[in-house]
Amino acid sequence: MKHLAYLNKYFFKYKYYLLLGILFTLISNLFGIIPAQVVRHALQMVKANVDLYLLFDQAELQNSTYSLFTYSITFFGLVILGMAILKGIFLFAVRQTLIVMSRHIEYDLKNEIYAHYQTLPLSFYKQNSTGDLMARISEDVSKVRMYVGPSLMYLINMVILVFLVLSYMFSVNARLTWYVLIPMPILSLSIFIVSSIVNKRSEQIQKSLSNLSTFVQEAFSGIRVIKSFAKEEEFIADFAKESNVYKDKSMDLTKVDSLFSPSIMFLIGLSTVICVYVGGQEIISGRLTPGNITEFIMYVFMLTWPLTALGWTSSQIQRAAASQKRINEFLFTKTDIVSEENLKPEVKGKIVFDNVSFKYPDTGIEALKNISFEVNPGESLAIIGTTGSGKSTIANLILRLYNTGSGTIKIDNHEIKSFEIPYLRNQMSFVPQDVFLFSDTISNNIKFGNNEVTELEVKEAARNADLLENIERFDQKFETKLGERGITLSGGQKQRVSLARAIIKNPKILILDDCLSAVDTTTENTILNNLRSVMEGKTTILISHRVSNARLADKIIVLDEGRIVEFGDHKTLIQSPGAYRELYELQSNSEELIEEKYS
Numbered sequence: 001m002k003h004l005a006y007l008n009k010y011f012f013k014y015k016y017y018l019l020l021g022i023l024f025t026l027i028s029n030l031f032g033i034i035p036a037q038v039v040r041h042a043l044q045m046v047k048a049n050v051d052l053y054l055l056f057d058q059a060e061l062q063n064s065t066y067s068l069f070t071y072s073i074t075f076f077g078l079v080i081l082g083m084a085i086l087k088g089i090f091l092f093a094v095r096q097t098l099i100v101m102s103r104h105i106e107y108d109l110k111n112e113i114y115a116h117y118q119t120l121p122l123s124f125y126k127q128n129s130t131g132d133l134m135a136r137i138s139e140d141v142s143k144v145r146m147y148v149g150p151s152l153m154y155l156i157n158m159v160i161l162v163f164l165v166l167s168y169m170f171s172v173n174a175r176l177t178w179y180v181l182i183p184m185p186i187l188s189l190s191i192f193i194v195s196s197i198v199n200k201r202s203e204q205i206q207k208s209l210s211n212l213s214t215f216v217q218e219a220f221s222g223i224r225v226i227k228s229f230a231k232e233e234e235f236i237a238d239f240a241k242e243s244n245v246y247k248d249k250s251m252d253l254t255k256v257d258s259l260f261s262p263s264i265m266f267l268i269g270l271s272t273v274i275c276v277y278v279g280g281q282e283i284i285s286g287r288l289t290p291g292n293i294t295e296f297i298m299y300v301f302m303l304t305w306p307l308t309a310l311g312w313t314s315s316q317i318q319r320a321a322a323s324q325k326r327i328n329e330f331l332f333t334k335t336d337i338v339s340e341e342n343l344k345p346e347v348k349g350k351i352v353f354d355n356v357s358f359k360y361p362d363t364g365i366e367a368l369k370n371i372s373f374e375v376n377p378g379e380s381l382a383i384i385g386t387t388g389s390g391k392s393t394i395a396n397l398i399l400r401l402y403n404t405g406s407g408t409i410k411i412d413n414h415e416i417k418s419f420e421i422p423y424l425r426n427q428m429s430f431v432p433q434d435v436f437l438f439s440d441t442i443s444n445n446i447k448f449g450n451n452e453v454t455e456l457e458v459k460e461a462a463r464n465a466d467l468l469e470n471i472e473r474f475d476q477k478f479e480t481k482l483g484e485r486g487i488t489l490s491g492g493q494k495q496r497v498s499l500a501r502a503i504i505k506n507p508k509i510l511i512l513d514d515c516l517s518a519v520d521t522t523t524e525n526t527i528l529n530n531l532r533s534v535m536e537g538k539t540t541i542l543i544s545h546r547v548s549n550a551r552l553a554d555k556i557i558v559l560d561e562g563r564i565v566e567f568g569d570h571k572t573l574i575q576s577p578g579a580y581r582e583l584y585e586l587q588s589n590s591e592e593l594i595e596e597k598y599s
C-alpha cells in the first residue's frame with residue numbers, strides 16, 4: 001500500500017477537484033439520509049391521522065381529517081421525490097469532480113512514465129522487454145486510475161455515509177444501534193483477510209499479463225520468421241499456454257471476489273433481523289415507535305451498498321498498489337549516463353581513445369580491451385574487424401550510449417563525460433547497423449534529425465545516398481508512407497534512407513556502422529564516391545566488414561576480440577602481411593571470381 005503514496009503529489013495538484021468531490025458526496029448523502037426521517041414522520045403522521053379518523057367516526061369532521069391526511073401524504077411524497085432529484089444532481093457533480101480528477105491523474109502519470117522511459121539508458125531497454133514496458137504504461141496505469149477514480153469515490157462515499165448514518169442511528173437509540181453493529185467486526189476481519197489474498201493474486205495476474213504482452217509483441221515483430229519457418233501452430237499453442245496461465249490466475253481471483261459479496265449480504269441481512277427483533281422489544285417497552293424501526297431498517301439498507309462496494313474497492317486498491325509498485329520500480333530506476341559538467345563547447349571533431357576498456361554491464365562480456373587511437377578534425381577512421389570484435393561498441397561509446405569502463409575518451413580535449421548529453425549527440429550523426437524507420441513519410445524520416453531543412457536539401461541528401469532514383473519511381477515520391485500502413489522498402493533502400501537521415505543533419509562527427517552491407521557493389525561505389533564530398537570537413541568513423549569501404553579512410557584500425565591488432569592507412573596495411581592484407585586478398589579474390597564467373 002505504501003507504493004500508492006507516490007500518487008499523493010497528484011492529489012495535491014488536483015486538490016480542488018478532490019475537496020469539491022468530498023463536499024458534493026457529503027451533500028448527496030444528506031439528501032439520501034433525510035428521506036428516512038421523512039418516512040418516520042410520515043408513518044407517525046399516518047398513525048395519528050388514522051387514530052383521529054377513527055375517533056371522528058360518522059362525525060362531520062371525519063371528511064376534513066381525510067383530506068388533511070391525503071394532503072400530508074402527498075406533501076411527504078413530494079419532499080422525498082425532491083430529495084431524490086437533488087441527490088441525483090449532486091451525484092452527477094461527484095462524478096464530474098472525482099472521476100474527472102482521475103482522468104487528469106491518469107494523463108499526467110502516463111506522461112511522467114513515458115518521459116522517464118526516454119531518460120533511461122540503452123542497458124535498461126536491453127534488460128526489460130518491450131511488452132513489459134508497454135504493460136506498465138497502459139495496463140498498470142489503468143489499474144491505478146481505478147484507485148484514484150471510482151475506488152476513491154466509493155471510499156469517500158462509504159466513510160461519509162457510515163459516519164452520517166451511525167450518528168443518526170445513535171441519536172435515535174444507542175442500544176439498538178449496538179445490536180445492529182454486532183456483525184461489523186466479522187465484516188472488517190473478512191475484508192482484511194480477503195484483501196490480502198486479493199493483493200497476492202493481483203500481483204501474479206499483473207506479472208502474467210506482462211509476460212503475455214511480451215509474447216504477443218515479440219510474435220508480431222518476428223512474424224516473418226515465424227511464417228517462413230511455418231511455426232504458426234506452435235506459436236498459437238504457446239500463446240494458448242501463456243493465456244491459460246493468465247486465465248487460471250484470474251479465475252483464482254474471481255473465486256475470492258465472488259465469495260466476498262454474498263458474505264457481506266449475509267452479514268447485512270443478519271443486521272436487519274437483529275434490528276427487527278431488538279427493535280420489536282423496544283417498541284413493546286415503549287421506547288421506540290414503529291416509525292423508528294422503519295427508519296432504522298432504511299439506514300441498515302443504506303449501509304448495504306457501500307459495505308458491499310468495500311469488497312470491490314479494497315480489491316481495486318490492492319490491484320492498484322500492485323500496479324503502482326511495478327510502475328515505481330521503473331520510475332525509481334535512474335540513468336547512470338549523466339553529464340558531469342554540462343559543457344557545450346564548439347565541437348571541431350577530434351576524437352581520442354586512451355586505453356579504453358569496456359565490459360557490457362548486463363552480460364559481463366569484455367567487448368573492448370585497451371583501445372587507443374586518435375582521429376583529427378575532418379579525418380576519417382575506418383574500423384575493420386571480424387564479427388563481434390567490438391566495432392559497434394566503439395560507436396556506442398562515442399555516442400555515450402554506455403559509460404566507458406576504464407580509460408578515457410576525449411572529444412576536442414574535453415572528456416566525453418563532461419559534455420551535456422543531448423548537445424554531444426547533436427554534434428553527431430549515426431547510421432546504425434540495424435536500421436529503424438518510423439511509420440511516416442520518406443521525407444519526414446530523412447528530416448528526423450533536423451526539421452529545419454528545405455525540400456531541396458532533403459533531395460540532395462537522398463541523391464548522396466543514391467536513393468533519389470528509387471524515390472522518384474514511387475507515386476507519391478518523398479511523401480510516400482513507410483511502415484505498417486505504407487510501403488515496405490528493401491533492406492538496401494532502408495539503409496540508404498537511414499544514411500540520408502544522417503547526412504542531412506550535417507554533423508561534426510559522422511558514424512557509419514556497417515551501413516552499406518545490404519547494397520550491391522555498384523550502388524556501394526556510387527555512395528562511396530558521393531560520401532567523399534559529404535565527409536569533407538567532418539570527422540568520420542566508418543565501421544565495416546569490407547576493405548572496399550575502408551580504403552576511403554585516412555586511417556584504419558583492425559580489431560580482433562576487442563583489441564587493436566593493426567593500425568595504418570590502406571597503402572601501408574596492404575604492404576605488410578597481416579589481418580588487413582589477408583582480408584583484402586580474400587575480398588578482392590572473391591570479387592574477381594564473381595566477375596569472372598558472370599562475365
Ligand SMILES: Nc1ncnc2c1ncn2[C@@H]1O[C@H](COP(=O)(O)OP(=O)(O)OP(=O)(O)O)[C@@H](O)[C@H]1O
Nearest residue numbers: 126360363365367386387388389390391392393394
Ligand atoms: N548490448 C549489448 N549487451 C551485451 N553484450 C553486447 C551488447 N552488444 C554487443 N555485445 C557483445 O559485445 C561484443 C562486441 O560486440 P559488437 O557489436 O561491438 O561487435 P561488432 O564488431 O560490431 O560485430 P558485428 O560486425 O557483427 O556487428 C560481442 O561479443 C557482443 O556479443
